[in-house]
Amino acid sequence: MSKNPMVPNPATITKITSETGSGDVKTFRVVFDDPSLAEGFTYRSGQCAMLSVFGVGECMISITSTPTRPGFLEFSVKKVGRVTDALHEAREGDKIGLRGPYGNCFPLEKMKGKNLVFVGGGIGLAPLRSLINNVLDNRKEYGRVDIIYGARSPQDLVFKEELFQNWPKYQDTHVYVTVDAGDEEWKGPVGFVPPYLEEINPSPEGAVAVTCGPPVMIKFVLQSLAKMGYTDDQIITTLEMKMQCGIGKCGRCNIGDKYVCVDGPVFSVDQLQALPDEF
């Protein structure tokens, strides 16, 4: 890799999976063109990378694959703006640029032996997916796993094969899926994530909760977890901010004196309490 951290490395999209009914979320499997990078690139669950569409720009996306399954990287991208629109136009075999990995990671060491509660909303399941698969690949090292996930509608659910087929097969792993509004085919629970979480009510004892989703969902999930007896140091979240350099220099992703690109994106709630409310 170039000594210059701002120069992206060419990579090839090898597989594209449309996740949602409308196709507004796609998962891109990507492999570096440089064989030494393809072999040698390492990352940890929770980290992000900068994706370049040459001629359009860059965006920071969390790595949704797990380092326990090497050989490629995966990014689940929602179509929301200039660069993500361009990515959604891409086809298998197309070239993009990739640099990273950036940021800190989920504290796996601290989570060992604990019961884990994952609370995700919408595309917020993408960073959690890396962690969930990482945990499930080392299933014996962790306690009970509860995965609580919601989306606006059945059409908006992502990673459906894993949610409904793969993850529930693991020992002591429980998946709960809700939607804000159902449709004719939906037989599952209907309602927002925070009250559904309270209904399932996983015990805070010996547990760590990890949440990611739209800001408003996170806000209410944190309130619910507090109500359920979780302390701030038991709750972990991962944040999103506008980022451009990814290396703590360009000056835009700070919350107080912390730069989300290098000091985050993963924060425990007690760390967030010490920062200004500006994210």
Place this chain on the structure above:
Amino acid sequence: MTKVLPQGKLKDFLKDTMDKYSLVAPVREDGVVVLKPTADPEAVVTDYLNTVTSPKDFFFPQTERMFRFQKTEGKIRVEETTWQGKRVIFGVRPCDLGSLELIDRVFQEGEYEETYYLARRENTTVVGLACSSPGPTCFCTTFGITPGSPEGADLMLYPDGEGFVVEVLTEKGEALAQQTETLLEDQDVDLAEVKGRFEGLKVPLGDHLSVDGVAAKLDGMFEHPVWAELSPRCLGCGICTYLCPTCHCFGMTDEVRGDQGVRLRCWDSCQFSDFTRMAGGHNPRPTKKERVRQRFMHKLNYYVHRFGRYLCTGCGRCLEKCPVGLTMVHVIEKVNDSGTREVAVNE
């Protein structure tokens, strides 16, 4: 013995410099003094309070090419741009010298180095020029800088009588002194005494403006009404950030023609709403209140937490150029004042 450059040999000094280096120096144009590349020693002046723009522009240009890319036959070729040159920037005032050291930390420290800026820094020799008569908008002493502070220079010139007393501070400065050695006279001058004279010069505004305890006070002032009071008059023009010798925020943009293009790194400003607005529309700093707060909190609090120094050197450009007088000095005064008011209320 101390090296002295006689006033009459300044042009020759610049000429000899140009044998080995490209030169950037203060030049008077249409009534203002600007730092610019010049090949004409006759055009270089030393009788200015400070240059309109700061030397940061030559290390962190307003726009620069980061790399070029070319798409050919299903492949992407990325070719990094590296700055080539050997340059002297002449006549940099102590406040601006200090600002380079502050930006150095951002681009150098931490897990990653920002190589574009650092390549220019490594290949540029900075000649400082001590200030003989600080102006009404100068407040370097607020931040512990004096009209004679050489920190940030490779070679420092102190105007003294009919010449400049020379202080060599780094290897790069030594190389420049060697390059121009035939012009530098060894004289029986007490360098410490000369420096002391500049260090002791009065800086009226700075001498009366204290920043002691401001960072600590601001820890508790994120929600203070001062930001809502100050921000409405801000025009959001970003001129403070462009002229500030310590502002260093940037953005990136691609320019493309056919199968090839370039990625450019451009100045950006925390005073613009786009700066933090994400795709999808969420903006953590949606109004001028948050954006004005960000700029001053960054300089007077966040940077202090990260690097132990204030991110301001009291150059006074924001005082001179902000169209609505929303300046560092006002904010420091407000912060100082807010404490005393609170104490008064508590009593």
